[in-house]
Amino acid sequence: MQIDIIETTGLGDRSYLVSDSGVGVVVDPQRDIDRVLALAEKRAVRISLVVETHLHNDYLTGGLELARTVGADYVVPAGDTVAYDRVPAADGDVLEAGPMRLRVLHTPGHTHHHVSYVLTDAGAAEQAVFTGGSMLYGSTGRTDLVGPEHTDELTHAQYHSVRRLADELPDGTPVFPSHGFGSFCAATPTSGDSSTVGEQVAVNPALTRDEQSFVDELIAGLTAIPAWYGRMGPGNAAGPAPVDLSMPRLVDPEELAGRLAAGEWVIDLRTRTAFAAGHLPGALNFELALANFVTYVGWLIPWGAPITLIGENEEQVADARRELVRIGIDRLAGAAVGSPEQLATDQELASHPVSDFSGLATAMAADSQLTVVDARRDDERAGGGVQGSLHIPIHELADRIDEVPDGDVWVYCGSGYRASIAASLLARTGRRPVLVNGGYGDPDTGAAAVGLHDDSATR
The missing domain is CATH 3.40.250.10 (Rhodanese-like domain)
Structure with a gap:
């Protein structure tokens, strides 16, 4: 049995491909499913199950499209209302995929209907637990994303969910969360890249604090919620459209100048120092090279506003497009490729110290x-x-x-x-x-x- 981690550093999340005997299970896939398909081909496995721990608040899922593409069963928590056919996952259910078994545990807290999946072999021996936004490494998923009126209730639920995982699973069980690697879905900062249930017993606040102390500390530590989060849950319930990773329409310098003059959102993807040294007046610098790009584009730009990307090359634009479709920014007004000098018309370049x-x-x-x-x-x-x-x-x-x-x-x-x-x-x-x-x-x-x-x- 092999567990492959699919990192999405731009959002601080992980998806997983579990493989055994030519059969694959995918957990919490991101929207750009070509990465999953390529890995499944590399492992020579047929994906038979695609499972979600919850309706995600920080990205649009690729689970629905992936399941339809490969003919797999699509599993979503039973309590969630969705607009498509799925296999409902309820507490105590056991899902089969070749020699693998996934036992469903209802672990509310991050959302009301959140579940975790305990991976066992045919002999019922625990191999791992996929905890989504429940037990994270040294933290838990935040509990205020469903709505402020539910935060206190969900924080208490999160406490008991993490304790249930610790009580029911052997200490040596590897823990594989979907959030907590820079994601704003983590209630407090996480630590480490791997862990077990036993290690979490010693460090996780839900397992080292009494209930009220945990609740008070978690709520006090909640930070601002990125603006696009409010659109992800409803989008995942409705079912995201198939992903489009094609190159945006290229615009020439004259059209680009017109968009800048009109005050449109024109994003220069270069490093901050390169941008400061010289850029088209009116362009905005969202540096693509670091993991923060999609977070702050999604947070700052009004939803639906036309966006034009400026990249040094087409590959840079394609990478930015991939990041943006993960949060549902599908329609770009266009892109321009080249240096500021190449893209300028008659305007002087701007700079700042x-x-x-x-x-x-x-x-x-x-x-x-x-x-x-x-x-x-x-x-x-x-x-x-x-x-x-x-x-x-x-x-x-x-x-x-x-x-x-x-x-x-x-x-x-x-x-x-x-x-x-x-x-x-x-x-x-x-x-x-x-x-x-x-x-x-x-x-x-x-x-x-x-x-x-x-x-x-x-x-």
Whole structure:
């Protein structure tokens, strides 16, 4: 029996292909199912079961299309109402796939109808448990995605679900969650890339705290919910359309200039330093190279707004398109390929300075009225910030941009990624940004290292 992990780092999630004797089971597949099909071909297995632990809130599933493509049974928790035929998975059910068995455990918490699947061999020996958004590595799935009115109830349920897993499974059972590798579906930060039930007994808050302490700590630690999450559950219940990974229509420099002039969302995929050195005026920088790309495109851009991608080559555009279809951004207005110099018409390229926290300290010493924007989330700011900085989380900046004074604006975040997005948004409104490119908490070059961290700067 073999378990292959299919990483989706852009969303912090994992899917799984379980293989034995030429038969395959797929757990929580992402929408770009070509990755799963290629792996199944490599393993020489026929996929007979596609199973979901829950209706996902952070991506559109590929499960329905995958099951239809390969002729597999599609398994979805019994309590969920969906618009397509499926095999309902209820507590105690046992699903068969060749010599493999999947025993269904109802583990509510992340959602009301969430289930986990205990993988056993033909002799009923536990080989693994697929926990979706229930037991994560050192954490649990967040409990506020169904609606705030359900959060307390679901948090109590999450506590008991994780304890049920620990009580019913041997300590040596490997745990395979779908969330928790950077996903905003995790209630609190996770740790590690692998674990067992026994290891979780020693470290998981649901197994080391009493019930009320767990509930209070989890709810207190919940962070902002990405804007697109509200569309994923209903989309998964309705059944996502077949995925389209084709290349967007290429637009020429004149058409691109018109879109920029109209204030449309034109996304430059290059690194933040390359963007800062020279870009088309009005373009926004969402760096594709890092895992945060799809999170912040989905969070910041109004749903349904026309998006045009600028890539250095067609492969970069194709990679961005793949990321975007995972959250249902299917229709792109087009794409342009080439350097800013190649894509410019008669406009001069724009640029802005790049510095670090040492440079910010020097600038603040020279100008006590310097405008500094902190683009981090509220939970990050709660641990302190740069004294006197204006705290506007990146996902609120578009609506609060009038709070930022005109002129020079230094902007920082936890790494420089969100700060670069913020800098491009500010530049589009005529302000003159300076990108602080570096980690706020870096022990050698971060804010504290240069004397800028202030525990009292929490607003």
